[in-house]
Amino acid sequence: xxxxxxxxxxxxxxxxxxxxxxxxxxxxxxxxxxxxxxxxxxxxxxxxxxxxxxxxxxxxxxxxxxxxxxxxxxxxxxxxxxxxxxxxxxxxxxxxxxxxxxxxxxxxxxxxxxxxxxxxxxxxxxxxxxxxxxxxxxxxxxxxxxxxxxxxxxxxxxxxxxxxxxxxxxxxxxxxxxxxxxxxxxxxxxxxxxxxxxxxxxxxxxxxxxxxxxxxxxxxxxxxxxxxxxxxxxxxxxxxxxxxxxxxxxxxxxxxxxxxxxxxxxxxxxxxxxxxxxxxxxxxxxxxxxxxxxxxxxxxxxxxxxxxxxxxxxxxxxxxxxxxxxxxxxxxxxxxxxxxxxxxxxxxxxxxxxxxxxxxxxxxxxxxxxxxxxxxxxxxxxxxxxxxxxxxxxxxxxxxxxxxxxxxxxxx
Amino acid sequence: xxxxxxxxxxxxxxxxxxxxxxxxxxxxxxxxxxxxxxxxxxxxxxxxxxxxxxxxxxxxxxxxxxxxxxxxxxxxxxxxxxxxxxxxxxxxxxxxxxxxxxxxxxxxxxxxxxxxxxxxxxxxxxxxxxxxxxxxxxxxxxxxxxxxxxxxxxxxxxxxxxxxxxxxxxxxxxxxxxxxxxxxxxxxxxxxxxxxxxxxxxxxxxxxxxxxxxxxxxxxxxxxxxxx
Ligand SMILES: Nc1ncnc2c1ncn2[C@@H]1O[C@H](COP(=O)(O)OP(=O)(O)O)[C@@H](O)[C@H]1O
Ligand SMILES: [Mg+2]
Numbered sequence: 151x152x153x154x155x156x157x158x159x160x161x162x163x164x165x166x167x168x169x170x171x172x173x174x175x176x177x178x179x180x181x182x183x184x185x186x187x188x189x190x191x192x193x194x195x196x197x198x199x200x201x202x203x204x205x206x207x208x209x210x211x212x213x214x215x216x217x218x219x220x221x222x223x224x225x226x227x228x229x230x231x232x233x234x235x236x237x238x239x240x241x242x243x244x245x246x247x248x249x250x251x252x253x254x255x256x257x258x259x260x261x262x263x264x265x266x267x268x269x270x271x272x273x274x275x276x277x278x279x280x281x282x283x284x285x286x287x288x289x290x291x292x293x294x295x296x297x298x299x300x301x302x303x304x305x306x307x308x309x310x311x312x313x314x315x316x317x318x319x320x321x322x323x324x325x326x327x328x329x330x331x332x333x334x335x336x337x338x339x340x341x342x343x344x345x346x347x348x349x350x351x352x353x354x355x356x357x358x359x360x361x362x363x364x365x366x367x368x369x370x371x372x373x374x375x376x377x378x379x380x381x382x383x384x385x386x387x388x389x390x391x392x393x394x395x396x397x398x399x400x401x402x403x404x405x406x407x408x409x410x411x412x413x414x415x416x417x418x419x420x421x422x423x424x425x426x427x428x429x430x431x432x433x434x435x436x437x438x439x440x441x442x443x444x445x446x447x448x449x450x451x452x453x454x455x456x457x458x459x460x461x462x463x464x465x466x467x468x469x470x471x472x473x474x475x476x477x478x479x480x481x482x483x484x485x486x487x488x489x490x491x492x493x494x495x496x497x498x499x500x501x502x503x504x505x506x507x508x509x510x511x512x513x514x515x516x517x518x519x520x521x522x523x524x525x526x527x528x529x530x531x532x533x534x535x536x537x538x539x540x541x542x543x544x545x546x547x548x549x550x551x552x553x554x555x556x557x558x559x560x561x562x
Numbered sequence: 563x564x565x566x567x568x569x570x571x572x573x574x575x576x577x578x579x580x581x582x583x584x585x586x587x588x589x590x591x592x593x594x595x596x597x598x599x600x601x602x603x604x605x606x607x608x609x610x611x612x613x614x615x616x617x618x619x620x621x622x623x624x625x626x627x628x629x630x631x632x633x634x635x636x637x638x639x640x641x642x643x644x645x646x647x648x649x650x651x652x653x654x655x656x657x658x659x660x661x662x663x664x665x666x667x668x669x670x671x672x673x674x675x676x677x678x679x680x681x682x683x684x685x686x687x688x689x690x691x692x693x694x695x696x697x698x699x700x701x702x703x704x705x706x707x708x709x710x711x712x713x714x715x716x717x718x719x720x721x722x723x724x725x726x727x728x729x730x731x732x733x734x735x736x737x738x739x740x741x742x743x744x745x746x747x748x749x750x751x752x753x754x755x756x757x758x759x760x761x762x763x764x765x766x767x768x769x770x771x772x773x774x775x776x777x778x779x780x781x782x783x784x785x786x787x788x789x790x
Contacts, residue, residue, distance in 0.1 A: 160661035461657040466646020466675040555618050
């Protein structure tokens with residue numbers, strides 16, 4: 151058998167060291183990109199999971215204007231029962247929604263009878279809240295993993311600072327929307343580990359207790375957190391929800407609700423976006439490495455073989471065939487580098503995964519990095535590398551095919 | 563009808579200001595199945611003439627037909643195709659592909675220039691390797707064989723497509739005397755067997771004696787020539 155591929159491979163083997171060096175460079179690039187993509191993607195997914203599953207939910211609904219002043223937890227921007235009924239109806243009609251939890255969020259004073267400090271609290275129905283934020287229970291490090299009326303779950307930093315333990319009695323004092331102050335005693339039932347992001351250091355009480363502290367005659371919901379069955383459908387579900395609820399107007403004829411995905415609510419989204427950007431640049435770098443190294447080798451290959459090119463051109467090899475000969479050579483180099491790089495990369499990812507790497511983010515410790523095989527990326531990177539190798543060989547191959555046979559034969 | 567006919571064939575090289583008249587009004591006809599040699603000192607225009615006959619270059623003026631084809635009318639691609647069909651080349655430096663074995667070098671034109679069925683290809687390659695006495699070295703690479711052996715392989719490669727014409731520019735210049743005679747001898751024998759036209763150039767007066775028709779070039783002019 152004698153064909154273009156065979157000639158190309160033999161020519162590559164002719165300069166073993168150079169071929170090996172170039173292929174290694176491509177392979178190392180591929181390994182680096184693959185491992186980087188895999189680690190950054192799993193970090194990203196894990197952090198998003200942590201944030202959404204700890205307290206944020208995937209989507210949140212508020213009364214229009216709430217998020218703009220979310221830092222001061224306004225009590226005047228709640229959803230009344232009529233508005234909530236509309237949201238509830240819309241949510242119940244969507245099979246993609248796993249669970250939702252209504253929350254009363256408010257800031258107040260917290261006292262252990264000796265000292266007083268500020269506290270931010272969520273009044274929730276525990277069953278709904280746990281379905282919506284499944285990691286909540288695991289964040290309770292001490293005490294009971296439940297929440298009864300009259301109980302309070304305290305964030306650990308606050309409990310530590312105020313020297314409060316599970317079983318202690320504490321007082322929460324809050325000013326309601328009309329300005330009158332009210333207080334209520336609570337039994338500390340659990341201590342909550344901090345989570346990353348806003349809301350990660352809030353305490354929890356029962357929904358009805360919140361209503362009582364704030365002396366609400368009818369319920370006024372600050373926030374509805376929503377969890378989807380399938381996180382990947384986030385944007386389509388969000389669009390549907392927005393369509394069904396965005397049309398609701400209040401008495402002033404303005405939109406009644408505002409809807410946000412986690413992306414608009416957590417600063418981690420910017421980190422996630424930056425990771426995506428970095429991934430893009432790493433891929434770009436790989437392209438540059440492949441382009442430069444393969445082009446370099448192919449330019450050399452053509453230059454070294456000018457007399458051979460002259461010979462085969464003289465004996466009647468058509469320009470297209472000569473071009474194909476060099477294209478196949480550059481392509482083979484790229485394919486070899488891509489295959490070796492991908493195999494190595496997958497092995498390294500497998501080993502890293504088996505090593506059960508953990509890391510810390512903010513105050514969260516021991517987060518387990520679980521790497522999945524980036525099959526899609528393997529495919530994408532292979533395509534990139536092979537395409538770029540072809541592009542890199544194109545110009546040298548073209549020049550080889552256009553050579554004048556006599557000049558090439560005379561070349562020393 | 564002759565295989566090659568040159569009428570007032572001239573070739574002028576232009577290098578900036580200076581012009582070199584490499585061939586001046588050459589008239590020559592070469593019949594099919596002849597064994598022709600062009601002799602002359604270095605710089606007399608032998609290579610230039612053979613390049614024109616080989617459709618590797620175009621004349622500055624005059625007419626050159628090879629196998630009834632007006633060479634100056636061929637574009638690059640057509641010329642390559644024409645060469646692949648009609649002409650075999652033997653080079654001074656043998657010019658075998660270093661990454662191919664002896665067998666593969668001879669087979670090359672039947673794979674990448676012409677398309678020949680596998681069985682016929684094998685038959686032709688083995689026959690020619692036999693004819694040049696290289697069959698037992700078929701799996702060696704060019705760096706493993708001597709210059710004379712390389713040139714014998716090159717002869718087989720030039721003939722494997724059954725061309726009408728074989729052009730050899732100083733095929734023996736890099737060979738010792740004994741080997742040179744052997745190579746010319748093989749060419750002559752194959753010419754007698756296959757009826758291929760052979761044209762070779764040389765500046766070696768002793769080798770010239772082997773040719774049937776000898777033309778002498780001097781400063782680009784055909785000064786003397788004809789059947790011995
Ligand atoms: N490409 C070229 N450019 C300029 N001059 C050339 C070129 N090729 C050959 N010549 C000149 O043409 C003349 C004939 O050269 P050539 O055909 O190579 O002679 P020979 O093969 O008999 O030695 C010489 O004077 C040589 O210098
Ligand atoms: Mg010469």
